[in-house]
Amino acid sequence: MVNIEINGIPIQARDGAMVIEAADEAGIVIPRFCYHKKLSIAANCRMCLVDVEKAPKPLPACATPVTDGMVVRTRSEKALDAQKGVMEFLLINHPLDCPICDQGGECELQDLAMGFGKDASRYTEARRVVPEKNLGPLIATDMTRCIHCTRCVRFGREIAGIMELGATGRGEHTEIGTYVERTVNSEMSGNVIDLCPVGALTSRPYRYTGRPWENRQSVSIAPHDCVGSNIYIETRRGRLMRVLPQENEAINETWISDRDRFSYTAVQGEARLARPMIKQGEDWKEVDWHTALEYAVEGIRRVREQAGSEQIGALVSPSSTLEELYLAQKLLRALGSDNIDHRLRQTDFRDQDLAPVAPLLGSTLAELEARDAVLLIGSFTRKDQPLAAHRLRKAAVRGAAIMSVSSLAYDFNFDLAAEIVAAPAGMVNELAGIASALLELSGGEAPEGLASLLAPLAISEAHRDIAARLREAEQGSVLLGVQALGQAELSELRALAGVIARESGASLGYLPDGANAVGAWLAGAVPHRRPGGDETGGRDVDNMINDGLRACLLLGVEPEFDTAQPARALATVEAADFVVVMNPFVSETMKTYADVLLPVATWAETAGTYVNVEGAWQRFTAAMEPLGEARPAWKVLRVLGNLFELDGFEQTSTDEVHDEAREAIGEVTPATDSAWRLPAARTVAGEGLQRIAFLPIYGVDGLVRRAAALQATADAPPAAMYLNGALAAELGLSDGESAVARQDNNAVTLPVIIDEGVPDGCVLIPQAIKGVEMLASATGRVSVERA
Amino acid sequence: MMQSGKRASKLHLITAASLEEIDHWVAKYPADRKQGAVMAALRIVQDQNGGWLSNDLMDAVAEYLGMEPIEVYEVATFYSMYERDPVGRHKICICTNISCMLCGSAEIVRHLEERLGIKLGETTEDGRFTLKEVECLGACVDAPMFQIGRNYYAKLTKEKVDEILDALD
Ligand code: SF4
Ligand code: FES
Ligand code: FES
Numbered sequence: 001m002v003n004i005e006i007n008g009i010p011i012q013a014r015d016g017a018m019v020i021e022a023a024d025e026a027g028i029v030i031p032r033f034c035y036h037k038k039l040s041i042a043a044n045c046r047m048c049l050v051d052v053e054k055a056p057k058p059l060p061a062c063a064t065p066v067t068d069g070m071v072v073r074t075r076s077e078k079a080l081d082a083q084k085g086v087m088e089f090l091l092i093n094h095p096l097d098c099p100i101c102d103q104g105g106e107c108e109l110q111d112l113a114m115g116f117g118k119d120a121s122r123y124t125e126a127r128r129v130v131p132e133k134n135l136g137p138l139i140a141t142d143m144t145r146c147i148h149c150t151r152c153v154r155f156g157r158e159i160a161g162i163m164e165l166g167a168t169g170r171g172e173h174t175e176i177g178t179y180v181e182r183t184v185n186s187e188m189s190g191n192v193i194d195l196c197p198v199g200a201l202t203s204r205p206y207r208y209t210g211r212p213w214e215n216r217q218s219v220s221i222a223p224h225d226c227v228g229s230n231i232y233i234e235t236r237r238g239r240l241m242r243v244l245p246q247e248n249e250a251i252n253e254t255w256i257s258d259r260d261r262f263s264y265t266a267v268q269g270e271a272r273l274a275r276p277m278i279k280q281g282e283d284w285k286e287v288d289w290h291t292a293l294e295y296a297v298e299g300i301r302r303v304r305e306q307a308g309s310e311q312i313g314a315l316v317s318p319s320s321t322l323e324e325l326y327l328a329q330k331l332l333r334a335l336g337s338d339n340i341d342h343r344l345r346q347t348d349f350r351d352q353d354l355a356p357v358a359p360l361l362g363s364t365l366a367e368l369e370a371r372d373a374v375l376l377i378g379s380f381t382r383k384d385q386p387l388a389a390h391r392l393r394k395a396a397v398r399g400a401a402i403m404s405v406s407s408l409a410y411d412f413n414f415d416l417a418a419e420i421v422a423a424p425a426g427m428v429n430e431l432a433g434i435a436s437a438l439l440e441l442s443g444g445e446a447p448e449g450l451a452s453l454l455a456p457l458a459i460s461e462a463h464r465d466i467a468a469r470l471r472e473a474e475q476g477s478v479l480l481g482v483q484a485l486g487q488a489e490l491s492e493l494r495a496l497a498g499v500i501a502r503e504s505g506a507s508l509g510y511l512p513d514g515a516n517a518v519g520a521w522l523a524g525a526v527p528h529r530r531p532g533g534d535e536t537g538g539r540d541v542d543n544m545i546n547d548g549l550r551a552c553l554l555l556g557v558e559p560e561f562d563t564a565q566p567a568r569a570l571a572t573v574e575a576a577d578f579v580v581v582m583n584p585f586v587s588e589t590m591k592t593y594a595d596v597l598l599p600v601a602t603w604a605e606t607a608g609t610y611v612n613v614e615g616a617w618q619r620f621t622a623a624m625e626p627l628g629e630a631r632p633a634w635k636v637l638r639v640l641g642n643l644f645e646l647d648g649f650e651q652t653s654t655d656e657v658h659d660e661a662r663e664a665i666g667e668v669t670p671a672t673d674s675a676w677r678l679p680a681a682r683t684v685a686g687e688g689l690q691r692i693a694f695l696p697i698y699g700v701d702g703l704v705r706r707a708a709a710l711q712a713t714a715d716a717p718p719a720a721m722y723l724n725g726a727l728a729a730e731l732g733l734s735d736g737e738s739a740v741a742r743q744d745n746n747a748v749t750l751p752v753i754i755d756e757g758v759p760d761g762c763v764l765i766p767q768a769i770k771g772v773e774m775l776a777s778a779t780g781r782v783s784v785e786r787a
Numbered sequence: 788m789m790q791s792g793k794r795a796s797k798l799h800l801i802t803a804a805s806l807e808e809i810d811h812w813v814a815k816y817p818a819d820r821k822q823g824a825v826m827a828a829l830r831i832v833q834d835q836n837g838g839w840l841s842n843d844l845m846d847a848v849a850e851y852l853g854m855e856p857i858e859v860y861e862v863a864t865f866y867s868m869y870e871r872d873p874v875g876r877h878k879i880c881i882c883t884n885i886s887c888m889l890c891g892s893a894e895i896v897r898h899l900e901e902r903l904g905i906k907l908g909e910t911t912e913d914g915r916f917t918l919k920e921v922e923c924l925g926a927c928v929d930a931p932m933f934q935i936g937r938n939y940y941a942k943l944t945k946e947k948v949d950e951i952l953d954a955l956d
Contacts, residue, residue: 157855162855163855163857163858164855164857165857166855166857166858166860166861167861168857168860168861168864168865169864169865170864170865170866178857179856179857179860179864180842180856180860408790408791409791409792409793410791410792411791411792412792694790717790722789722790722791753789755789755790755791755793756791756793757789757790757791757792757793758790758791764790766790
């Protein structure tokens with residue numbers, strides 16, 4: 001620590017801190033544009049010039065380290081003179097278009113110009129004009145307003161990990177842009193909108209729709225991934241205007257992903273279900289809530305009487321709130337059925353009794369950043385959980401070994417220390433190889449049957465390399481991601497991951513899909529465990545889909561997109577006698593299988609809790625009234641309980657549901673170790689290629705699937721099949737041609753795209769997008785032939 | 788768009804001879820600072836390509852040096868010696884900075900423009916000459932001056948200019 005004085009106030013500052021940091025900590029305001037605490041120091045705007053005693057000229061506070069005894073004045077004549085001078089230069093080329101600029105009211109330049117600017121310009125020469133850039137559907141540009149602070153450029157290089165924007169040209173001709181016209185494709189690109197201190201980069205979906213001072217800000221939690229980024233939802237007169245990050249150093253720092261930022265556009269979209277509807281013969285009729293709920297209760301009762309409770313089941317979205325999930329399982333169980341599942345993309349349940357109490361990360365997100373080695377198993381973290389990937393990236397940049405075993409040579413935004421790309425079934429061999437290499441190193445005893453998973457492959461150099469790096473690491477993590485959790489080999493992968501973690505001393509963790517997978521497990525939204533984890537026995541999602549249900553409740557779920565077996569799930573709900581849909585949206589497909597459509601609130605319109613992957617319980621309130629006659633799902637579930645005349649459905653607020661759930665869940669101590677059990681052998685049925693069912697970032701739930709701006713980005717892939725060149729040649733297929741993919745008796749015709757990152761013997765067909773919903777399963781075999 | 792990170796390579800656009808020359812420069816920097824050779828690499832591929840850089844060539848340099856394409860564009864747009872559009876066989880870089888201006892560069896420019904029938908920044912239709920205005924080339928003692936290819940021509944007069952141009956193919 002060093003002692004300095006700013007404006008006469010004695011301050012203790014960290015050694016090596018810059019004057020601006022010390023001032024910020026002490027609450028002394030120094031004007032700035034280019035400085036940002038999360039970015040490297042560029043010191044190119046010069047707005048932060050301050051007067052330092054003994055220095056002949058003013059110094060930039062953002063690039064001047066503190067020294068003992070330093071005396072700084074931020075408001076002396078010399079300092080103010082310098083700051084006003086810089087401001088005058090900055091305003092030379094800046095257009096005076098504040099009245100039509102979206103940044104107005106939250107513009108750093110506007111604010112500082114009030115303090116340091118003159119009311120008239122002395123500049124009479126020509127001003128520069130910079131042509132607009134097309135950066136894609138998310139970011140609007142007005143580049144003449146740019147003051148060349150390079151925050152956006154540094155963000156790309158340092159935070160997003162793909163540098164897309166740059167400063168081309170020189171001097172007065174400097175321009176910020178991509179140089180060749182292309183869209184900005186980072187999954188975190190929207191953050192440059194917040195970073196840009198002027199109105200050069202603004203939100204395209206929000207463009208010209210509002211003024212910041214008219215918006216009401218509510219605190220909320222992002223609803224799309226297990227990070228649980230903290231956000232602000234801004235509304236105006238009951239309309240959702242935009243979503244912004246809320247700073248939380250432990251979770252999302254100051255960033256949010258584009259998915260969390262732009263999905264809101266669907267909240268007011270046309271696809272919203274505004275009033276309850278029931279099916280009368282072939283027609284749909286809008287009814288009042290009471291009629292709809294009575295009708296739902298009636299239908300389910302009838303099935304229960306005729307076929308018994310085991311014919312009732314519920315599929316619930318892993319992005320539902322804890323309160324909704326708790327009440328849904330309570331309702332089902334009170335009706336005598338344990339058939340509830342949120343693991344909609346999971347296909348292997350052989351080892352579910354061994355699963356931990358919840359799919360937790362095994363560390364905090366901040367700790368992830370300090371790991372020395374991380375083995376990702378079937379995780380495309382960058383698009384699955386962008387903010388978790390950001391932590392991994394920071395670790396990698398620091399020199400940590402981030403390694404991946406998956407079924408796609410994935411485009412991470414950092415360098416992997418080791419990468420194995422194998423067909424889904426082949427990943428078992430690879431993990432067995434790594435586990436065996438570790439056992440060799442540790443001299444530990446191989447668990448029974450391990451060898452049978454390794455044969456006939458031997459331990460390779462790659463296995464030894466990964467094993468050694470994990471073992472050397474003081475802090476290591478082994479993480480199972482979204483791909484792994486959806487695989488038919490999950491039991492094997494989990495068992496092997498357990499051995500790898502144990503033998504290397506790493507922690508074992510998960511990066512599941514959905515915003516609330518941890519909450520769903522804790523709340524008992526699984527068939528085999530009650531809230532808190534007590535064992536019971538119901539039918540899992542695979543069983544419900546394949547053996548059928550007579551009555552089905554779908555909470556926030558569209559079977560053709562949200563399950564791993566789209567065609568089969570659709571057939572199941574179509575065959576069911578009675579289907580209750582609770583969803584904020586309505587689609588034509590829903591109308592083909594549903595009997596009752598109940599409009600429920602989106603996350604923005606209800607209070608609730610998400611438990612993130614670290615196990616942090618994060619509560620949020622409603623930012624606005626639900627659209628039309630929609631009601632929060634927890635209320636709907638509660639009233640259903642009342643109408644069934646069940647006990648324990650008297651809650652009058654989410655607080656009450658929350659407290660009740662919390663008590664039922666109790667104190668859970670997550671197991672740190674996973675038990676070894678050689679999974680019962682299971683062969684992949686069918687003929688043909690192995691399917692890799694990539695889950696696109698903008699396909700994960702109904703809200704993002706309806707967010708128009710996100711769907712217009714390059715990350716929303718068209719329905720297509722991707723395979724490598726050698727395999728395509730073998731099948732006589734070429735790039736751009738159409739081919740037929742067949743599973744069960746269903747076939748879809750898709751364009752072929754050659755992608756050398758897909759392993760041999762595999763075809764990658766994304767799931768959760770239009771055009772592939774007639775495929776039977778995200779796992780297993782697909783036969784491919786020329787169209 | 789592909790789902791994996793495997794992108795089509797543009798490295799084949801750089802000739803083996805150019806690569807060898809680039810490697811000579813790469814060797815001057817620490818192994819993890821290859822991008823230090825970017826300016827040399829751009830010059831080499833520009834020469835290979837008849838005096839200008841296409842976007843694809845810049846991408847290839849980025850790929851070879853492990854940089855993002857935009858980082859290479861930044862360099863190529865910053866320095867005036869890199870051309871991003873095709874140029875004539877002979878690029879006449881005429882200095883109009885202060886010393887040359889005082890010694891009559893304006894007249895030389897006018898003469899060149901008349902003789903070649905093009906303005907500053909343009910290329911003759913037959914693809915022989917490009918006329919480019921540049922800043923001080925450090926030869927002020929012999930102002931006015933211009934540079935063609937690797938050669939400086941100093942103390943220019945109209946007659947001398949004609950002589951020089953006549954001697955070129
Ligand atoms: S666009 Fe905005 S953030 Fe980027 S350099 Fe210009 S002013 Fe700074
Ligand atoms: S904030 Fe210090 S120079 Fe820009
Ligand atoms: S001014 Fe022309 S060479 Fe220096």
